[in-house]
Amino acid sequence: MEKIQVEKLSLLELREVAMLATEINTRILPHMAEDELSRFTAVLRDGMLRSSRAHSSRGIPLAILALKTACAFADMVDPDHNIIIAILLYPLYHEGLLPIDSIRKEWGEDIAGLLEGIASVSKFSNRNSAHNQENFRGLMLALAHDIRVIIIMIVENLMLMRSINHHPDEDWVRNVAFEANCLYAQLAHRLGLYKIKGELEDLSLKYTNRDIYTQIARKLNETKRSRDQYISEFIAPVKARLEDAGLTFTIKGRTKSISSIWNKMKKQKVDLPGIYDLFAIRVIIDTPREREKQDCWLAYSILADMYTANPARMKDWITLPKSNGYESLHATVMGPGQKWVEVQFRTERMDLVAEKGLAAHWRYKGGKGDSSDKWMNNIRDILETAEAGPMQLMKNIKADAFGQEVFAFTPKGDLFRMSAGATVLDFAFHIHTNVGAHCTGAVVNGAHKKLNYKVQNGDTVEILTSANQTPRHEWLNIVTSSKARNKIKQSLNEEKQRLADIGKEALSRRAKNRKIEIEEAELMRMIKKRGYKSAIEFFADMGENKIDAGRFLNTYIDFTTRQIETEHVSAEEFQLITPKEDTPRNDVLVIGEKNINGLNYKFARCCNPIYGDDVFGFISSDGSVKIHKNDCPNASHIQER
Numbered sequence: 001m002e003k004i005q006v007e008k009l010s011l012l013e014l015r016e017v018a019m020l021a022t023e024i025n026t027r028i029l030p031h032m033a034e035d036e037l038s039r040f041t042a043v044l045r046d047g048m049l050r051s052s053r054a055h056s057s058r059g060i061p062l063a064i065l066a067l068k069t070a071c072a073f074a075d076m077v078d079p080d081h082n083i084i085i086a087i088l089l090y091p092l093y094h095e096g097l098l099p100i101d102s103i104r105k106e107w108g109e110d111i112a113g114l115l116e117g118i119a120s121v122s123k124f125s126n127r128n129s130a131h132n133q134e135n136f137r138g139l140m141l142a143l144a145h146d147i148r149v150i151i152i153m154i155v156e157n158l159m160l161m162r163s164i165n166h167h168p169d170e171d172w173v174r175n176v177a178f179e180a181n182c183l184y185a186q187l188a189h190r191l192g193l194y195k196i197k198g199e200l201e202d203l204s205l206k207y208t209n210r211d212i213y214t215q216i217a218r219k220l221n222e223t224k225r226s227r228d229q230y231i232s233e234f235i236a237p238v239k240a241r242l243e244d245a246g247l248t249f250t251i252k253g254r255t256k257s258i259s260s261i262w263n264k265m266k267k268q269k270v271d272l273p274g275i276y277d278l279f280a281i282r283v284i285i286d287t288p289r290e291r292e293k294q295d296c297w298l299a300y301s302i303l304a305d306m307y308t309a310n311p312a313r314m315k316d317w318i319t320l321p322k323s324n325g326y327e328s329l330h331a332t333v334m335g336p337g338q339k340w341v342e343v344q345f346r347t348e349r350m351d352l353v354a355e356k357g358l359a360a361h362w363r364y365k366g367g368k369g370d371s372s373d374k375w376m377n378n379i380r381d382i383l384e385t386a387e388a389g390p391m392q393l394m395k396n397i398k399a400d401a402f403g404q405e406v407f408a409f410t411p412k413g414d415l416f417r418m419s420a421g422a423t424v425l426d427f428a429f430h431i432h433t434n435v436g437a438h439c440t441g442a443v444v445n446g447a448h449k450k451l452n453y454k455v456q457n458g459d460t461v462e463i464l465t466s467a468n469q470t471p472r473h474e475w476l477n478i479v480t481s482s483k484a485r486n487k488i489k490q491s492l493n494e495e496k497q498r499l500a501d502i503g504k505e506a507l508s509r510r511a512k513n514r515k516i517e518i519e520e521a522e523l524m525r526m527i528k529k530r531g532y533k534s535a536i537e538f539f540a541d542m543g544e545n546k547i548d549a550g551r552f553l554n555t556y557i558d559f560t561t562r563q564i565e566t567e568h569v570s571a572e573e574f575q576l577i578t579p580k581e582d583t584p585r586n587d588v589l590v591i592g593e594k595n596i597n598g599l600n601y602k603f604a605r606c607c608n609p610i611y612g613d614d615v616f617g618f619i620s621s622d623g624s625v626k627i628h629k630n631d632c633p634n635a636s637h638i639q640e641r
Contacts, residue, residue: 069087177203438466607633
């Protein structure tokens, strides 16, 4: 393999690596087989210290970030064997020091798949995700193909956020903070990783609005002693009453997160002293699964007897759990000193889920919570009935909840979501109708692609256009989205109508120059005889010069003449009588020996006879009389018959 130039770690960083490695030894290595342990130790010793710095211009060592992530994952989520190994091997894989084929051979398909998933998601990090939250979450899920990868990325982002305090590149720090708050914190929330979510939100506030963060933190610190004393005084009588009821429990008091307090200050438009629920008290009950709801409500009823409850602030997530598995009963009561206090009732199982998310379900069997997300529901169903560790189960759960969709970037970094199988042409119409209508192709990830190229997750697509390009009928076979299909049809119809107008005008002008009156019914018969379904299609071809107007006019005259000949009824059956000089002329056509008033007759458009012209007539097949001038161009043909 070609030698890779890497930046060595500093002495201080080497010491940090040694400390983190010691922690890894106590958590993970004791669970490895002897041969696996020797291979793993050799790889880490040979490669970890040679790996370069993540974000090389930012000064964050990837080796240290990986070690911190592995330790945090084991502590905050689950000490899963394969995940910890994948996290620790990632710096070597990232730098090309450990090829994926070698990893697959030495460590197995599962670890190799995790590394590929981490790499796929990592390359799209920090790409304007704060402005495309839902689409970026979808892209991550689609690329990861494994929920474990998403959890790894959440924990890694937390470790990165912990590492960038007072970093010199303030713009980069701000972008990382926005991404953490809008993307990773929201994913953590959906997975029930509340502790991680809260810390990500606090750090994000710290890096994006340090003055506000510092102000709230300072005031909380100033009031900590009095707040702790109040919590103790509130808890003491409650604890006694709960013990008298025979409940086994622990009580914890905690101050709400700084970001949560800031959000309340903005929402309620008050200063910090105006926030009445700065802290919450949590009652964690040790009870069997079948008595969970009963004992939580018992504890609540005891509290409500002691203090006045605020029913508007009651939140029952025991009867109907959140979609991410969170279960708890929240009540707000008026405590001593006329202060509102929030009290949360939950069982040990519920608290474990709240602390470590859905992964914690594996330790318990039982009921099913409500879910709005199919993939989240799938996780819950499996984890709640599992015997093995959570991450081992999750490896068989696909994370592509957006599997029927594809996500792609514009060169400016905007992220669009489309249906799976969407083409470059679909992407163009998705951006704007005019862009799609003039699309000639695209540059995808730096390479030129045709209109029918199927967009892949994470592609950067630059649409190429031309003012001379217009939608074509064959485009309907390229696009997959109904939006693009409708726009193409609409454009084709508009273009066809424009050409039809041109064609109709050309035919009318030629006929006028030759003084030929075109009859609509006979024209339509000719059009249908030529195989056209509509006059618009016929005139559009004429407007596009596929049909010559002059030649068609000649054909029209021949056609109408033949029609006249076939429709003509023999004159032998009738006797045409010319009126005498003294016969009153009152526009009465005389046929035979009688005047026939009200007879249906028509003046031929080919010669337009008017009052006073010398005319003759013939009976057409519909029973009407068509009247021509004697010098009509068609007269000789008719009179010959």
